[in-house]
Amino acid sequence: MTxxxxxxxxxxxxxxxxxxxxxxxxxFLLPLLWFIFSPFNDHATLSVSILAxxxxxxxxxxxxxxxxxxxxxxxxxxIGVGTMLITxxxxxxxxxxxxxxxxxxxxxxxxxLILFSSVVVGTASMVPIFRLIFExxxxxxxxxxILVMVGGMLPSAIFIMQDFVDGVPRSYEEAAMVMGASPMxxxxxxxxxxxxxxxxxxxIWVLINAWGAFLTPYLLLRSPELMxxxxxxxRFYDEEGSPQITLIAAYALLxxxxxxxxxxxxxxxYGFRFFGGIKS
Amino acid sequence: xQRGMLSRPVGLLFLAPAIIFIAVFLVYPFFSIFQxxxxxxxxxxxxxxNPQFVGMQNYVDLFDSDQWMRRGEMxxxxxxxxxxxxxxxxxxxxxxxxxIAVLLHNRRGFTREVVFTLAIAAWIIPDVVVAFAxxxxxxxxxxLNNLLNAIGITGPDWLFNYPLVSIILFNTxxxxxxxxxxxxxxxxxxxxxxLETADVLxxxxxxxxxxxxxxxxxxxxxxxxxxxxxxxxNTFTPFLLTGGGPSYQTxxxxxxxxxxxxxxxxxxxxxxxxxxVMIINLAIASIYLLVSRSRRAxx
Numbered sequence: 262m263t264x265x266x267x268x269x270x271x272x273x274x275x276x277x278x279x280x281x282x283x284x285x286x287x288x289f290l291l292p293l294l295w296f297i298f299s300p301f302n303d304h305a306t307l308s309v310s311i312l313a314x315x316x317x318x319x320x321x322x323x324x325x326x327x328x329x330x331x332x333x334x335x336x337x338x339x340i341g342v343g344t345m346l347i348t349x350x351x352x353x354x355x356x357x358x359x360x361x362x363x364x365x366x367x368x369x370x371x372x373x374l375i376l377f378s379s380v381v382v383g384t385a386s387m388v389p390i391f392r393l394i395f396e397x398x399x400x401x402x403x404x405x406x407i408l409v410m411v412g413g414m415l416p417s418a419i420f421i422m423q424d425f426v427d428g429v430p431r432s433y434e435e436a437a438m439v440m441g442a443s444p445m446x447x448x449x450x451x452x453x454x455x456x457x458x459x460x461x462x463x464x465i466w467v468l469i470n471a472w473g474a475f476l477t478p479y480l481l482l483r484s485p486e487l488m489x490x491x492x493x494x495x496r497f498y499d500e501e502g503s504p505q506i507t508l509i510a511a512y513a514l515l516x517x518x519x520x521x522x523x524x525x526x527x528x529x530x531y532g533f534r535f536f537g538g539i540k541s
Numbered sequence: 542x543q544r545g546m547l548s549r550p551v552g553l554l555f556l557a558p559a560i561i562f563i564a565v566f567l568v569y570p571f572f573s574i575f576q577x578x579x580x581x582x583x584x585x586x587x588x589x590x591n592p593q594f595v596g597m598q599n600y601v602d603l604f605d606s607d608q609w610m611r612r613g614e615m616x617x618x619x620x621x622x623x624x625x626x627x628x629x630x631x632x633x634x635x636x637x638x639x640x641i642a643v644l645l646h647n648r649r650g651f652t653r654e655v656v657f658t659l660a661i662a663a664w665i666i667p668d669v670v671v672a673f674a675x676x677x678x679x680x681x682x683x684x685l686n687n688l689l690n691a692i693g694i695t696g697p698d699w700l701f702n703y704p705l706v707s708i709i710l711f712n713t714x715x716x717x718x719x720x721x722x723x724x725x726x727x728x729x730x731x732x733x734x735x736l737e738t739a740d741v742l743x744x745x746x747x748x749x750x751x752x753x754x755x756x757x758x759x760x761x762x763x764x765x766x767x768x769x770x771x772x773x774x775n776t777f778t779p780f781l782l783t784g785g786g787p788s789y790q791t792x793x794x795x796x797x798x799x800x801x802x803x804x805x806x807x808x809x810x811x812x813x814x815x816x817x818v819m820i821i822n823l824a825i826a827s828i829y830l831l832v833s834r835s836r837r838a839x840x
Contacts, residue, residue: 278644282652285641289659291685292678292714296670299677307680308687355559362552377567388802388811389573390566412566415559434546444551473667476777480803494669504673513670524665 332493425459630773633713638720
């Protein structure tokens with residue numbers, strides 16, 4: 262008797278949890294329905310019509326918009342990849358330096374920097390950064406946008422990278438040092454190849470963030486032909502300022518796909534290792 | 542020879558590029574904001590090249606008691622921000638994230654994958670895209686109202702009639718994945734034997750949550766609340782959904798600072814607003830640090 266009743270309770274609980282889980286799943290899914298179906302509906306409005314005739318006409322029109330395609334295929338990749346390469350390299354060097362030298366209070370410094378980068382952020386720091394970039398003549402250039410974004414993402418990137426650098430066995434590096442290799446050579450030929458997973462995780466994390474960044478390029482760039490996709494997204498508005506919904510839907514999908522694919526790759530290869538050291 | 546492989550100068554050499562970036566793009570802006578907040582600097586005109594020292598005038602303007610709580614002023618914006626942070630950060634993201642993590646703890650398979658994938662998709666899709674998707678979702682004839690119509694309710698124009706509720710829902714949806722991932726990786730480090738023992742002793746679900754899971758999650762909860770409070774406090778994404786309106790009802794502090802400093806190019810006043818924001822950020826961080834330290838001292 263007891264086993265039977267216990268078993269039934271378990272089944273009921275299981276079904277209840279599953280139901281609750283799908284209620285939550287719907288909460289997350291509903292706002293995305295429009296984003297999933299409208300790109301393929303050439304009469305798309307703000308409401309979702311799932312059964313409309315599927316069509317690729319919207320994509321054709323987006324492909325004809327030169328500035329939007331330039332944003333997607335040229336400017337976003339330049340800004341994203343540029344930010345990724347510089348941040349990853351600088352963070353790897355810094356993590357190596359922090360990990361392998363006897364600098365005082367290294368734990369505290371990374372913590373202070375993380376805190377600092379969460380505090381000096383967003384619109385608050387954009388006023389002096391705007392003026393700084395304006396004064397050194399990098400306003401309306403990709404390099405200006407890239408440098409600003411590298412500065413903002415470095416503390417977190419160093420923080421994530423440290424876990425990986427700390428995991429490299431010292432014996433390899435010490436052996437190389439005994440053989441007379443310079444510190445730079447040790448970093449380049451031993452540590453750097455061994456922290457490849459860390460470089461991937463940090464790199465993709467930076468790339469996803471830079472790909473989605475709106476405020477920094479919006480404020481620091483002026484010419485339409487330099488704007489990344491996050492900003493050219495707003496090109497699909499007609500003269501009265503109403504959105505051309507069909508084109509926005511198709512562009513949104515094209516713009517999002519790279520990020521989703523990158524997420525799938527990182528999840529498949531490494532799982533989510535973003536939270537290695539997070540614990541107060 | 543555990544830590545001292547590089548001499549201190551060589552170590553610093555490896556750190557140099559990072560130090561330069563952080564000095565130029567984090568430390569310099571901080572001091573620049575501090576200094577500018579006492580001047581009447583603007584983008585163009587006489588005050589652009591020869592700004593004058595105006596003492597506390599910008600701060601006095603921001604805290605002017607006649608204006609302070611009017612729509613579009615700082616006090617009003619802070620009030621909106623507090624509701625936004627409590628609603629979407631502390632209650633929305635942290636509680637929903639914890640709920641999902643606990644609900645699907647020890648579950649494997651399809652259901653868990655579906656929930657996690659959708660939550661993470663909401664979290665990583667770029668700002669401008671989710672903002673527009675939500676604009677369509679909440680439109681008078683959008684998905685939400687179509688659903689409500691189907692069960693016989695005529696939905697309102699959400700962004701016009703309930704703008705603050707709308708951005709709270711939006712931000713909850715947007716960010717819950719972070720807490721969910723943080724808590725579920727924390728939960729996976731709790732030995733299953735503890736829960737099994739509780740099962741044998743006949744503990745209820747609530748008892749198991751309160752006496753086993755919650756105490757071990759507390760340090761993670763503090764970290765989560767700290768990060769989420771800071772992020773929600775500083776997020777600019779609601780701007781893409783409402784622009785701070787209608788009539789300043791969603792004028793959260795980041796939108797306020799943006800409007801003063803970068804749309805009107807009143808750098809002096811904008812910097813003063815930014816200083817206030819950063820001081821509040823520091824206060825939030827300090828409170829959490831104090832709480833976590835006093836917890837550890839007791840333990």
